[in-house]
Amino acid sequence: DVKVTQSSRYLVKRTGEKVFLECVQDMDHENMFWYRQDPGLGLRLIYFSYDVKMKEKGDIPEGYSVSREKKERFSLILESASTNQTSMYLCASSSGPSGSRYEQYFGPGTRLTVT
Amino acid sequence: GNSVTQMEGPVTLSEEAFLTINCTYTATGYPSLFWYVQYPGEGLQLLLKATKADDKGSNKGFEATYRKETTSFHLEKGSVQVSDSAVYFCALRDTGRRALTFGSGTRLQVQP
Numbered sequence: 001d002v003k004v005t006q007s008s009r010y011l012v013k014r015t016g017e018k019v020f021l022e023c024v025q026d027m028d029h030e031n032m033f034w035y036r037q038d039p040g041l042g043l044r045l046i047y048f049s050y051d052v053k054m055k056e057k058g059d060i061p062e063g064y065s066v067s068r069e070k071k072e073r074f075s076l077i078l079e080s081a082s083t084n085q086t087s088m089y090l091c092a093s094s095s096g097p098s099g100s101r102y103e104q105y106f107g108p109g110t111r112l113t114v115t
Numbered sequence: 116g117n118s119v120t121q122m123e124g125p126v127t128l129s130e131e132a133f134l135t136i137n138c139t140y141t142a143t144g145y146p147s148l149f150w151y152v153q154y155p156g157e158g159l160q161l162l163l164k165a166t167k168a169d170d171k172g173s174n175k176g177f178e179a180t181y182r183k184e185t186t187s188f189h190l191e192k193g194s195v196q197v198s199d200s201a202v203y204f205c206a207l208r209d210t211g212r213r214a215l216t217f218g219s220g221t222r223l224q225v226q227p
Binding site: 004031033035040041042043044050058090092094103104105106107108109 | 151161204206213214218219
């Protein structure tokens, strides 16, 4: 079974702190994704990566950055956390090129609260 | 651009009732379509998918048919169980894209 793990299930941070969310997948997938999930808005794409050191902005990249130094690991960074970044963060991975029919596999999510 | 529209929830049903959750989409290419399910406290799991027009995806008693003429991918189940209570997300991946576009999700509550 594909496994996508995220470093924390729950995280509480203060406004202005730098926050790292880590994601690891064990299936040698090329693609990795960070989404945030908010009630009534579904999942919105923050960033994705299709290869080591390669990244592309998603629909809501402002206030976030990412890092992919190894194929299996994809980090989401909040440079200076703000209360409007309180949300559920979901990591996913998939294989295949653009338009592939392959599914995305999701981690369990990190619920981040910024106070 | 791409978009997915789902019916608003929550949808509340009694056990053994028939379920339909509507999903329509807008895409510029020839998308693949997916239904994901999220059980309480968990991440998303793929429920079923269809990759071309008229394909029917099915899994665990759930079905959805890719209708290009109506740009729809409605989720159905003939007899729901309490264990089906979850949030259901419709999603698409358009031609030339790696990421998914999701609908807002529909919460299903099944009462005994």
